[in-house]
Amino acid sequence: MTTLGTASAAPGEIDTGRLAVGESRDGTEVGLPCAVVNGATDGKTLYLQAASDGDELNGVGVVSRVVPRLDPAELSGTLLVVGVVNYHAFQVAEHRNPIDDTKMNRAYPGDERGTSSERIAAATFDAATRADLILDLHQGSTSRMIDEVRVRCGRRHRMHGECLELAKTFGCGYVLDQKGPEGQLARAGPDEGIPTIDPELGGCVGWDEESIRAGVEGVFNVLREYDFLDGDATASQQTRAKGFDQYGSPSGGLVRFEADLGDRVSAGDLLFEVIDVFGELQARVTANSDGVFWRTRRLPQVATGEYVCSVGTNVDTY
The missing domain is CATH 2.40.50.100 (RNA polymerase II/Efflux pump adaptor protein, barrel-sandwich hybrid domain)
Known part of the structure; x- marks a missing residue:
């Protein structure tokens, strides 16, 4: 049995639930939507999250299309999914958590006794570090941007080669290979020895179907290349900017x-x-x-x- 928050799935099962991260201003418990997809056979674990920034919705679009297509009977290994990370910002369609005016993707690895954002970061980081691979779905906020993947650990990091290979497998066509700011999940994950990438799926107001399709294809490329699913990933040369x-x-x-x-x-x-x-x-x-x-x-x-x-x-x- 594999659990994430209130989601619990035996091998060959899928379940959804909520990951508790504190309480709202009226005392109501706040829980992030989460899912466990537990494959029928053993394998690696993939952690997938979206909407770390509350107005970056293309990743939510990807999750909403990927999870229904997964058949646990055909899956090896496990997916742990958090569909909306920045709960408070998502509710009001803002970039930053309005409770503490914090950009969530600067709060990792978090603090379970800290601010609202630090507590959410701590809960999701605890889930992420159970995995062998981490995909943190973003977009270029509401500006206009190409579909790309970011490798943020720095080119001298011991995990750089594995992160770069994961970015190539995701396969948006473009990769930004530049060390990111402190507090990004794509920096904190590699420090724990876990290949982590930050796909930036275009940039728009609301969501963009073309970028969502690119993200869905990227997730399934990863699932095939790392033996969660049968089949071959769609390999392509990537243009990298440093x-x-x-x-x-x-x-x-x-x-x-x-x-x-x-x-x-x-x-x-x-x-x-x-x-x-x-x-x-x-x-x-x-x-x-x-x-x-x-x-x-x-x-x-x-x-x-x-x-x-x-x-x-x-x-x-x-």
């Missing part, structure tokens, strides 16, 4: 992009122009270095110095 150049606006106005997401750009290429409300040119911004046009703001209006876009740099393939 850094980012971020660009702000030199003036206020309206942004007009000259590059599309995923485009290869060279140093000196025009990335965007800024015009005023009457269409008069205010500024032109060019790329500082070669790379991939990776991410942009969603709204056209900008103030002086406000973020506009990012280019992935130091690019190779593997």
Whole structure:
């Protein structure tokens, strides 16, 4: 019998339940939606979570499509799933936990006696560290971004090669291989010896079906490659960036992009122009270095110095 919160499944069974993480302001118990998919035969354990940031919903879309397609009778090993991590932010469609104004993916490995976010991080980290592999599903918040996977442990980390291979197996086509901030699950997991990746499934308001499909395919690639399911993963070469150049606006106005997401750009290429409300040119911004046009703001209006876009740099393939 395998349990996660109130979900409990014998070999060949699936069950859903709630993972307790404290109480709301009226004293009602808060439980994260969770599931156990226990394969009929022994194998590895995969931990899968979504909505660590409350407005990043594509991962929830992936979970809602993956779990119904899993037949425990055909599965080797176990999946532990938390469908919504940042409970309080999810309820109000915000990025950060409004209870303590914290970005959840800066709170790992958490503290079971700490703030709201630290307690949620501790409970989910305890579940994650029972696994052999960790998938932490994200997206580029509500901005526009390509589908990519992030390897956040740092290239000198002892687990870097295994995390990079897991990212390639997930197979979004693009990988950001750059050490992440303290408190990310994709940094804390490898410190425990567990290959961990942070798929960033596009960026949108609400959710995007194309990015969700990419995430579903990525999860099933992992399940096949690591012998949870029979069959072969869809292998493909990945474009890897080892850094980012971020660009702000030199003036206020309206942004007009000259590059599309995923485009290869060279140093000196025009990335965007800024015009005023009457269409008069205010500024032109060019790329500082070669790379991939990776991410942009969603709204056209900008103030002086406000973020506009990012280019992935130091690019190779593997």
